[in-house]
Amino acid sequence: MPADPLLRVEGLTRKFGDLTAVAGVSFEVGRGELFGLVGPDGAGKTTTLRMLAGVLRPTSGDALMEGISMARDPERAKPRLAYMSQRFGLYADLTVAENLRFYADLHLVPRAERAARLERLYRFSNLGPFKDRLAGKLSGGMKQKLGLSCALIHQPELLLLDEPTFGVDPVSRRDLWLIVHEMVEQGVTAVVSTAYMDEAERFDRLALLHQGRVLALDTPSALQKGLEGEILELRTDRVREAREAASRLPAVRRAAIFGDRLHLTVPSASADGPAVEAALRQAGFAPREARPIPPSLEDVFIERIAAAEAA
Amino acid sequence: MSVRAKFERIHEMVRKEFRQIFRDARMRGVLFVAPLLQLIAFGYAVSTDVRDAATFVIDSDQTPASRELVDTFTASGYFRVVGRSQRPTDLVRALDRGDAVLGLVIPVDFERDVQSGRPTKVQLLFDGTDSNVATVAQGYAGRIVQSWAARRVPQRMPPGVDLRSRAWFNPNLESRTYNVPAVIGAILTLICLVLTSLAIVREREIGTLEQLMVSPLTPGELILGKTIPFALIGLADLGLITAVALLWFHIPYKGSVVLLLLASVLYILSALGVGLFISTISRTQQEAFMSAFLFFMPTLLLSGFMFPVTSMPAVFQWLTLINPVRHYMEIVRALFLKGAGLEALWRQFLALFLMGIGILWLAAERFRRRAGS
Numbered sequence: 001m002p003a004d005p006l007l008r009v010e011g012l013t014r015k016f017g018d019l020t021a022v023a024g025v026s027f028e029v030g031r032g033e034l035f036g037l038v039g040p041d042g043a044g045k046t047t048t049l050r051m052l053a054g055v056l057r058p059t060s061g062d063a064l065m066e067g068i069s070m071a072r073d074p075e076r077a078k079p080r081l082a083y084m085s086q087r088f089g090l091y092a093d094l095t096v097a098e099n100l101r102f103y104a105d106l107h108l109v110p111r112a113e114r115a116a117r118l119e120r121l122y123r124f125s126n127l128g129p130f131k132d133r134l135a136g137k138l139s140g141g142m143k144q145k146l147g148l149s150c151a152l153i154h155q156p157e158l159l160l161l162d163e164p165t166f167g168v169d170p171v172s173r174r175d176l177w178l179i180v181h182e183m184v185e186q187g188v189t190a191v192v193s194t195a196y197m198d199e200a201e202r203f204d205r206l207a208l209l210h211q212g213r214v215l216a217l218d219t220p221s222a223l224q225k226g227l228e229g230e231i232l233e234l235r236t237d238r239v240r241e242a243r244e245a246a247s248r249l250p251a252v253r254r255a256a257i258f259g260d261r262l263h264l265t266v267p268s269a270s271a272d273g274p275a276v277e278a279a280l281r282q283a284g285f286a287p288r289e290a291r292p293i294p295p296s297l298e299d300v301f302i303e304r305i306a307a308a309e310a311a
Numbered sequence: 312m313s314v315r316a317k318f319e320r321i322h323e324m325v326r327k328e329f330r331q332i333f334r335d336a337r338m339r340g341v342l343f344v345a346p347l348l349q350l351i352a353f354g355y356a357v358s359t360d361v362r363d364a365a366t367f368v369i370d371s372d373q374t375p376a377s378r379e380l381v382d383t384f385t386a387s388g389y390f391r392v393v394g395r396s397q398r399p400t401d402l403v404r405a406l407d408r409g410d411a412v413l414g415l416v417i418p419v420d421f422e423r424d425v426q427s428g429r430p431t432k433v434q435l436l437f438d439g440t441d442s443n444v445a446t447v448a449q450g451y452a453g454r455i456v457q458s459w460a461a462r463r464v465p466q467r468m469p470p471g472v473d474l475r476s477r478a479w480f481n482p483n484l485e486s487r488t489y490n491v492p493a494v495i496g497a498i499l500t501l502i503c504l505v506l507t508s509l510a511i512v513r514e515r516e517i518g519t520l521e522q523l524m525v526s527p528l529t530p531g532e533l534i535l536g537k538t539i540p541f542a543l544i545g546l547a548d549l550g551l552i553t554a555v556a557l558l559w560f561h562i563p564y565k566g567s568v569v570l571l572l573l574a575s576v577l578y579i580l581s582a583l584g585v586g587l588f589i590s591t592i593s594r595t596q597q598e599a600f601m602s603a604f605l606f607f608m609p610t611l612l613l614s615g616f617m618f619p620v621t622s623m624p625a626v627f628q629w630l631t632l633i634n635p636v637r638h639y640m641e642i643v644r645a646l647f648l649k650g651a652g653l654e655a656l657w658r659q660f661l662a663l664f665l666m667g668i669g670i671l672w673l674a675a676e677r678f679r680r681r682a683g684s
Contacts, residue, residue, distance in 0.1 A: 050521075053525050054524075054525065055521055055525055075529065078525055078526065079527045083521075083522075085518055088522065089520065089522045090519070091327070091519060092517065093335060094330065094331065098327075098330070102327050103522075103526070105319075105323035105327075106320055106527065106528055107526060107527060108316055108319060108320070150522075151522075
């Protein structure tokens with residue numbers, strides 16, 4: 001629990017007709033924290049962020065930014081936050097510079113500061129050489145960087161980013177994260193959503209969302225430590241069938257496929273490993289390269305989601 | 312929030328909008344070439360006047376009198392002889408093939424009967440498929456035959472009632488004079504209703520609307536920022552169309568310029584309101600275009616733009632009262648042709664004012680409510 005939270009989310013709920021997209025989500029985000037909303041598609045990440053940004057009214061619950069209710073009084077909070085939707089709306093028929101200038105104008109960025117801020121954003125995003133290019137003619141990654149730059153032009157205290165790296169090439173992806181980390185270092189608070197589990201380790205703290213609920217809420221390392229049992233990784237033949245067979249073994253609590261390997265959750269890798277290996281060998285899956293591994297966040301998420309679905 | 316900041320944000324929004332509008336070649340075309348094309352169409356091509364109607368003559372008499380009657384027809388300028396024959400079947404074929412729209416049949420002994428004062432008949436056959444041309448041509452032909460007869464047939468008694476008709480405001484009953492001012496109404500509707508709704512929905516489609524919602528721009532400022540540019544362009548087109556109508560087509564303008572401007576501003580409120588409303592019920596530009604079109608056609612048809620309101624069934628006449636286009640058309644025509652003042656047009660002005668404020672207010676409220684859901 002952060003001592004001095006900038007954002008306090010309390011029982012945030014949103015229904016669309018019969019569908020409950022977000023069901024009583026609560027968490028707090030500390031000042032200067034990089035907070036992650038992690039979860040598969042349809043987990044409610046976008047709906048949550050839109051409510052935090054004040055563009056979607058919650059059905060019940062509230063999000064408070066330093067006491068300002070996003071449900072009742074979003075206009076007061078809006079000047080202090082930035083929200084970048086999954087597909088940031090850029091004006092394709094305006095140039096990079098014109099897009100930035102327009103958002104600067106809307107936020108009434110003082111003329112005296114404007115040049116310096118633009119210069120800095122161009123430097124971060126490497127968009128400087130493309131100033132006069134129409135936004136519609138940029139690559140996907142560059143569009144995303146321009147979107148982020150537009151969102152940052154008014155120097156918000158709270159940055160809400162909805163899957164900023166979705167469908168972006170690896171180089172631009174790295175650039176985007178560099179910008180985010182740079183901002184956080186300067187004291188900006190950021191809430192970022194992602195469906196890429198490998199990005200989850202970047203967050204100071206994160207909430208794992210699934211079907212509109214928070215399944216886990218902690219720092220990445222605490223989540224990894226919190227996993228009951230250990231992970232046994234091994235290679236087998238016919239990995240799908242091997243997973244089926246392994247999941248029927250009494251010692252194996254969970255079996256998941258990671259590429260061409262199996263990750264088996266067992267009470268103790270050293271104690272249960274040999275028996276599991278023997279059973280698989282007997283079934284003809286030729287297990288090899290078995291080794292205990294520290295649980296990745298992905299293991300934790302799969303474990304938690306499977307447990308939630310079983311319940 | 313300070314008024315100055317509000318004003319500045321609206322100003323920037325309008326500037327951005329203009330920049331986008333004028334950068335788009337197709338948009339420039341719609342805004343400034345389309346009005347001129349419509350003017351040319353209504354000024355030259357679309358005409359309910361009958362001129363040089365193709366006429367087929369069956370002259371079975373072949374006398375000076377019959378030839379004089381035919382000459383009177385052609386001299387009037389309304390009719391043009393496209394064929395002559397003695398056989399009625401030729402006339403039928405000409406009408407069937409559309410070579411002629413009118414047949415003039417003069418019987419044998421026409422001259423003899425006329426000179427001896429015996430009653431005689433001249434037959435006129437019309438191609439009724441174009442009922443409009445047929446009706447008008449019938450009127451002209453009837454008058455020509457009557458005036459010719461009045462000159463040739465000795466009067467035995469003075470007629471009891473002498474009908475003398477004169478058309479006021481448009482003495483020659485030219486449809487151009489009637490139609491060209493109405494183009495203003497059609498163009499203003501196109502720009503303020505169709506283009507405004509498209510411009511707003513486009514922002515929703517590309518995702519910028521959501522970004523604008525997170526910015527300090529309030530829904531009210533957003534509405535103003537999106538509608539002011541099209542209102543201004545609409546007024547610029549009003550000037551363009553009026554100038555072309557007066558200077559090129561020599562349409563008379565008898566009324567007050569201030570009233571025309573006032574009526575246009577009031578009408579623009581309604582059009583913008585409907586455009587804004589359509590933007591709240593459409594997710595994509597395609598949907599917006601369909602909705603706008605669905606609205607555009609009936610309101611134009613029920614406005615008296617092309618078909619007079621007075622010849623509609625009573626139910627439809629009542630319906631036209633809630634159609635802002637109808638009131639605007641009436642004002643525009645009355646200003647151009649009659650030079651009417653507020654004392655004659657105050658009802659239409661009041662209707663436009665009430666509808667404009669009402670529609671725009673409702674649409675803005677709906678837009679505001681939707682903005683936060």
